[in-house]
Amino acid sequence: MMYVEERNKTPLSLGEEKNMVTQLLLINITVFILLFFTEIIYGIEGNPPARFKGDVLSHVLLPSTFDGLLKNPWTLFSSMFTHDSFWLITSNMIWLTCFGTMLQNHAGRDRILPLYLLSGVVGAVCYMLGMHFIPAFQALQPYATMTGASASIMAMAIGATVVAPGYRLLPNLPIPFWIITLVFLIVNVVTHIVNSHDLTTVPALIGGGLTGFFYMQQWKKGNDLGAGFNKVVYRITHMFHPKSHLHVVK
Incomplete structure (x- = not known):
């Protein structure tokens, strides 16, 4: 007898299927909106942009130095x-929705959150190592920070390619999925260059991609690396809920 996870059948939903x-989309968008309006309030009160960055952004963005991380360790997440x-x-x-x-x-949905968090942390560590050991990045340390879910999304892109390498997003258009992943990598790097004028996020993308590859390779072999994490999350979120019924296959 084994317990079978009921997988999500619809692409996006807010109902009982708990997509x-x-x-994750709602969390990211909510955080962005809160920061956006906080910055507006700072501007209305006559504060310069540097004040908002120092008071708010510096406490939520990942610093490029280990000293900065020790002061704000939560920025790893x-x-x-x-x-x-x-x-x-x-x-x-858009890419998070796709991949x-x-x-x-x-x-299954139980793979999403553990992979998102694990690859985000690995990407952050790779970013900081890159800032310390890549000569071209060292000069940027005093003011560089890492922002965004790019490493986590890269993990999902690589992970999805590992799980379904022959998948086609458009059945009538024979484009291998790895090409879409490559397009994502190029677009993501270009986006960071345009907005941040540097390539310091490349190590984070590599770290996230390798995490996605290893995580889903292990899952295909029957080793669910996020099983323990999911059990803890389930117990916390269902602490005051009635016991749910699992589908049992004999």
């Missing part, structure tokens, strides 16, 4: 939900 991709550019969050949310929905439909 994890939609929830908050940065993957924080976008400081309209174009960055727009492109990231996240595909991965969710092929591997």
